[in-house]
Each structure stands twice: as C-alpha cells, then as structure tokens.
Amino acid sequence: xxxxxxxxxxxxxxxxxxxxxxxxxxxxxxxxxxxxxxxxxxxxxxxxxxxxxxxxxxxxxxxxxxxxxxxxxxxxxxxxxxxxxxxxxxxxxxxxxxxxxxxxxxxxxxxxxxxxxxxxxxxxxxxxxxxxxxxxxxxxxxxxxxxxxxxxxxxxxxxxx
Numbered sequence: 001x002x003x004x005x006x007x008x009x010x011x012x013x014x015x016x017x018x019x020x021x022x023x024x025x026x027x028x029x030x031x032x033x034x035x036x037x038x039x040x041x042x043x044x045x046x047x048x049x050x051x052x053x054x055x056x057x058x059x060x061x062x063x064x065x066x067x068x069x070x071x072x073x074x075x076x077x078x079x080x081x082x083x084x085x086x087x088x089x090x091x092x093x094x095x096x097x098x099x100x101x102x103x104x105x106x107x108x109x110x111x112x113x114x115x116x117x118x119x120x121x122x123x124x125x126x127x128x129x130x131x132x133x134x135x136x137x138x139x140x141x142x143x144x145x146x147x148x149x150x151x152x153x154x155x156x157x158x159x160x161x
Contacts, residue, residue, distance in 0.1 A: 052139035
C-alpha cells in the first residue's frame with residue numbers, strides 16, 4: 001500500500017509538471033504571436049510592453065546587437081520614415097526548452113516569409129527570416145534574427161561586384 005501511494009504521488013507530480021510545461025509553451029507561443037502582430041501593425045507601443053527591460057537583440061550580422069531602448073527608438077523611426085507595411089506569410093512557431101548552459105530557458109523560434117513595402121517608393125522586398133526569442137517571466141529577454149541582407153538589398157536594386 002505504501003509503495004502504491006508513493007507511485008501515485010510521483011505520477012501526480014509528473015503529470016502536474018507536464019501540464020505546467022504545456023501551459024508555459026502555449027503562453028510563450030501566444031506572446032510571440034502577439035509580438036509578430038505588433039510588428040505587422042507597426043505598433044512599437046505593444047512591442048515596448050512585450051520586451052523585458054533587459055532585452056538584447058542580436059543579428060542579422062554577427063556584430064549586430066541592440067538593447068530595448070534602442071530597439072524601440074529604431075522601430076519608431078522605421079514606422080515614421082521607412083516601412084509602409086510588413087506582413088508575415090507562412091509564419092510558423094516552435095517552442096524549445098534549453099535545459100543547461102548559457103542560453104538555458106524557454107525559447108520560441110519563428111520562421112516566416114516577410115513581405116516588406118517601403119514608404120518612399122512603394123518598393124517591395126520578400127525575405128525568409130528566422131527569429132529565435134528567449135522568454136522569461138512572460139517577456140522577451142533576448143532574440144537572434146537571421147536573414148539574407150544581400151538578398152534584400154539586391155531586390156532593392158543594389159548591385160554587388
């Protein structure tokens with residue numbers, strides 16, 4: 001009887017932890033969906049609310065990094081002067097838990113085809129982009145963004161020699 005009670009307690013604990021993990025995964029997916037919507041809506045106020053004060057963004061180039069204050073300032077500038085629209089097509093998200101090391105924690109990866117229209121001349125760029133977001137306490141604390149900058153520039157008419 002004692003063993004059965006111990007097994008029942010262990011199973012209950014495992015089921016509870018599994019259920020909590022699924023709830024966290026869904027909350028993380030919902031957070032990234034909301035962030036993607038804020039990018040599509042060019043809504044830097046929602047972005048501000050979703051980024052942690054300690055947020056750091058990296059990429060697409062190896063030496064690119066930006067903190068929350070500068071990221072929001074950049075988005076404000078982009079909304080006012082650069083982008084007419086940004087649309088995520090074929091957007092997909094996946095969650096992963098990194099259980100050790102420097103990047104330990106909850107992550108969501110978003111990969112999508114981005115269709116970007118510029119204000120100045122209505123030129124359009126389509127790129128494949130992947131952004132990986134680290135989430136802690138319901139906020140985005142870190143992101144890594146990857147896309148082919150040369151492809152985007154070529155679509156805008158730049159020539160490489």
